[in-house]
Amino acid sequence: AAGVIQSPRHLIKEKRETATLKCYPIPRHDTVYWYQQGPGQDPQFLISFYEKMQSDKGSIPDRFSAQQFSDYHSELNMSSLELGDSALYFCASSLGQPTGELFFGEGSRLTVL
Amino acid sequence: AQKVTQAQTEISVVEKEDVTLDCVYETRDTTYYLFWYKQPPSGELVFLIRRNSFDEQNEISGRYSWNFQKSTSSFNFTITASQVVDSAVYFCALGRNNDMRFGAGTRLTVKP
Numbered sequence: 296a297a298g299v300i301q302s303p304r305h306l307i308k309e310k311r312e313t314a315t316l317k318c319y320p321i322p323r324h325d326t327v328y329w330y331q332q333g334p335g336q337d338p339q340f341l342i343s344f345y346e347k348m349q350s351d352k353g354s355i356p357d358r359f360s361a362q363q364f365s366d367y368h369s370e371l372n373m374s375s376l377e378l379g380d381s382a383l384y385f386c387a388s389s390l391g392q393p394t395g396e397l398f399f400g401e402g403s404r405l406t407v408l
Numbered sequence: 409a410q411k412v413t414q415a416q417t418e419i420s421v422v423e424k425e426d427v428t429l430d431c432v433y434e435t436r437d438t439t440y441y442l443f444w445y446k447q448p449p450s451g452e453l454v455f456l457i458r459r460n461s462f463d464e465q466n467e468i469s470g471r472y473s474w475n476f477q478k479s480t481s482s483f484n485f486t487i488t489a490s491q492v493v494d495s496a497v498y499f500c501a502l503g504r505n506n507d508m509r510f511g512a513g514t515r516l517t518v519k520p
Contacts (some may be wrong), residue, residue: 328508337499337510338453351507383451397508399445399453 297321299400301386307406308376316371316403320388326350327369328397329361330385338385344369376407410435412502414511421490422519429485429514431500437461441503442476442483447513448496458503459483490518 300319308314320327326345330338331354340353344363355361358376363369373380383404387397411434421427433442444456457467459476467474471488487494495518500511 337512340507340509353507385453387453396455396458397443397503398455401450401452404451 299386299388299398301384301400301403303403304401305404305406307408309408310376310378312376312407313372313374314376314405315373316384316386316405318369318371318386318388318400320367320369320386321398324388324390324398325367326389326391327363327367328387328389329355329369329371330387330399332383332385332402333379334382336382341371373405376405378407381405381407410437410502410507410509412500412509412511414498414500414514416514417512418515418517420517420519423492424489425518426486426488427490427516427518429487429498429500429516431483431485431511433481433483433500433502435481435502443501443503443508444474444483444485445499445501445510446496447499453499456485456498487516490516492518492520494518 302317328343329341331341332338341355342361343351347363359373361371383402385399385402387399389397413432440461442459446454446456464476473486475484497513497515499513502509
C-alpha cells in the first residue's frame with residue numbers, strides 16, 4: 296500500500312540558507328501534518344493543513360512557512376536556517392478530521408552546519 | 409492543557425521477558441484519541457494502535473497488548489516475550505483535533 300512519501304530523506308545546509316521539504320500524503324488523504332523531532336526529543340507539532348487550508352498551528356518558527364497544494368502534497372519552507380533547526384522532520388497524513396489515524400512518512404533529516 | 413507523561417526514560421530487558429511501558433495523560437477533553445508509535449533506530453514512526461476515549465476495552469495484537477484505564481488516565485503498553493527486534497523508542501501520544509502531543513518516549517533495549 297502507498298505510504299506517505301517525504302523528500303529529500305537527508306539534507307545538509309549551511310546556516311542562513313534556505314531548505315524546502317516535500318511531503319506526498321497517502322492518496323485520498325486530505326490532511327497533512329508537519330512535526331519536528333530534535334535529537335533525543337519527542338516530535339513536536341508544527342502545522343497542519345486540511346483541504347489545502349491551514350487548519351492548525353503549533354510551535355512553528357516565523358522563519359518557516361508551509362502550504363498544501365491542489366494535489367494535496369505539502370511543502371515546508373525553512374529560511375535563515377539556524378543550527379537548532381537540525382532535526383528529523385516528519386510529515387503525516389490522515390483522512391478527515393478530527394484526529395484520525397495519522398500515517399507518518401519516514402522523515403527528512405535536516406542537518407544545519 | 410494536554411500532556412503525556414512517559415516516566416520511564418529507558419528500559420532494558422533480556423529477550424523473552426515481558427515488559428510494560430507506562431503512559432499517563434492529562435486532558436480536559438471528553439473526546440480524544442490515544443496512540444502508541446514505535447520508532448526503531450532507522451528513525452521512522454510506526455503506528456501501533458489508536459484508541460478513542462469512549463473505548464476502554466483492552467486490546468491484544470499478537471505479543472502486544474494495551475491497557476486503557478480512564479479512571480487513572482493511563483494507557484499502558486505491554487510486550488510479551490520480548491524480542492531483540494522490539495528494541496526501539498516507543499512514544500505514547502494524545503490526539504485531539506489536529507494536535508497530537510507526544511510523550512517524551514521510552515527507549516526499550518532488548519538484549520539477546
